[in-house]
Amino acid sequence: MPSRVSVRRNCRTAGDLEGSENFRRAAIANGYRVVRVISKGKRPVAENWTQGENLDHLLPVSATAANTGICTAGFRVFDVDVDELKKVQEIMRAILPLLPRGGLIRRRVNSPRLAIVYKAEAGEPCKKAVSGKFGKLEVLGNGQQLVAHGVHESGAEIYWIGGKSPATVSAAEVPAIGEQQISAILNAVSQILASSVGALPSKVTPSARSAHINDLAAGISIHHPFDDLAPDQQRCVVAECLTVLDNSKSDPRNQWLAVLFAVADAGQRGCPDVRSLALEWSRRGASWTSEADFDSAWSSYRANRAGGTTVGTLIHLARSAGAEVSSLLDSSSPEKKPTSETRGVALPVAALPAIPPKRQWLHGTDLVRGAVSLIVAPGGKGKSSFLTSLALACASGRPLLDSHVFGGRLRVLYINAEDATDEIALRVRAAMAHHQLTDAHVGGLYVAGADRLSLTLIKVERGTPGLNPPGWQELRALVSLHKPDVLILDPLVAVVGGATLNDNAAAALLMRELVSLAALNKLSVIIAHHTSKNRELGNADAAMGAASIVNLARISLAIEPLKNDDATEIGVAPWDADSVFRVTGTKQNLYGGSVAFRSRCRMRNRRSIPTVTRLVL
Structure with missing residues (x-):
């Protein structure tokens, strides 16, 4: 080679x-x-x-x-x-x-x-x-x-x-x-x-x-129009730039690295699928060696380092090669943001794309852009533990739960409306220590506990439930500030104020607004939710409250504690069975596969997460 x-x-x-x-x-x-x-x-x-x-x-x-x-x-x-x-x-x-x-x-x-x-x-x-x-x-x-x-x-x-x-x-x-x-x-x-x-x-x-006479230049992070684009628009810009950069005849390593790091920076700014885009472009290069060489170079990227290459470098190189990307960088372009006159108007079939864009999965088939997922379990059975591992997996880009993280390191906003930030810190730091993650590995992870954010999304006036505007303004402001790929809400019951989740109208209001938030911001929302008493675990209907909660979610996952009788089959001592659980898919509207995945999460006294692995039972 x-x-x-x-x-x-x-x-x-x-x-x-x-x-x-x-x-x-x-x-x-x-x-x-x-x-x-x-x-x-x-x-x-x-x-x-x-x-x-x-x-x-x-x-x-x-x-x-x-x-x-x-x-x-x-x-x-x-x-x-x-x-x-x-x-x-x-x-x-x-x-x-x-x-x-x-x-x-x-x-x-x-x-x-x-x-x-x-x-x-x-x-x-x-x-x-x-x-x-x-x-x-x-x-x-x-x-x-x-x-x-x-x-x-x-x-x-x-x-x-x-x-x-x-x-x-x-x-x-x-x-x-x-x-x-x-x-x-x-x-x-x-x-x-x-x-x-x-x-x-x-x-x-x-x-x-x-x-x-000074040679004047800079690598400072100045706001770039690329940051104002929705993730799918960002992907469009990166793909267009890579298309015009012909590396099939001349592919010097310094230029290859500059393009790789520029694409990686685009990923830091919210662009999905950056690794796959960069890999596909690299394979076309005259000096292509191997995916191992690519991975070595890709992992050497460090965000925000002095003199670091940015997505502006990629756009400049593409413009020098003859690309016209100015219209793609206009986030207010009518082709990209429907106006009030066009929003809600039905389209003829001829106006639909001949080749529709693929769904943008983020973490295995658990999370997808523009949709809401649920993780359902009884209280104290591992929902927060699972979501902590999920947040670290997405933020680090590593398959900590044996599910592929699409697009490399993602931006994650984890809101725990039930526990203080200090408690979240204990869980996150324990999990990071086990997985040998540093702050640099999860630079896109943001957390807020109940002591930092009092989030109420539903209010009840004269017995009638409605959206709580201040709560939604606060949530949208956080999304606008951090631009997450994944938004985690833990748990659902803590953000509904005085409303009851048994009220189908209240549940439908809340879920529709969350679905809208996910769709408009091109992010995935996953919500921790409790099960009802005396309902069979591992079933979509086990979720507590109105049917609208599960019906309006595209994906539903359930946590099932390991039974003592099954513990010996997987090499777990019966007295440790209570610390092991599996996650099963109970509803999957967007994935054609019929085989439900399963996972387990072993905990020590439910205070830390020393082990997280996938296990087919």
């Missing part, structure tokens, strides 16, 4: 040179002063470049001077020259409220640095800076230039957020910022960097010039 090797280009290709020429022509037409910069570098080629160069010098583009800079005289360019990602994020949180909207943001994929371009409100002010032990923030002006197009010396390509660059936005349209605002920003950042504010001279010597 051929191994992947890192390819470092020593010169620019004809396509790269054509791209540089197009950028220079467009930037000049937009009113910028453009200069030649050495390839894979940041030093201007000409000696007297501060007022820009004419087209005769800029074209044709030379392979040794293919990078392009713009003179910053008359502009104010904020250069966040800090290598620690968390510190960059802290700086951005401090200065974003002080910055005008619409600045042009320049980045590269392998550095947590950032440049934001504005016009000077008046004149051509000189450079200002603030520095400290974490780095510096410079405001470039007269006598500096910004590398605006090309490749950094590390091999990383320069790109602009949202496609807004000097080639697409005229200089006249760039928002202006005043020196008073800049002083306030530098003062704010000085406290973060623990340094003083100073002004640098407008003229610099040639030997010092390189110190004033």
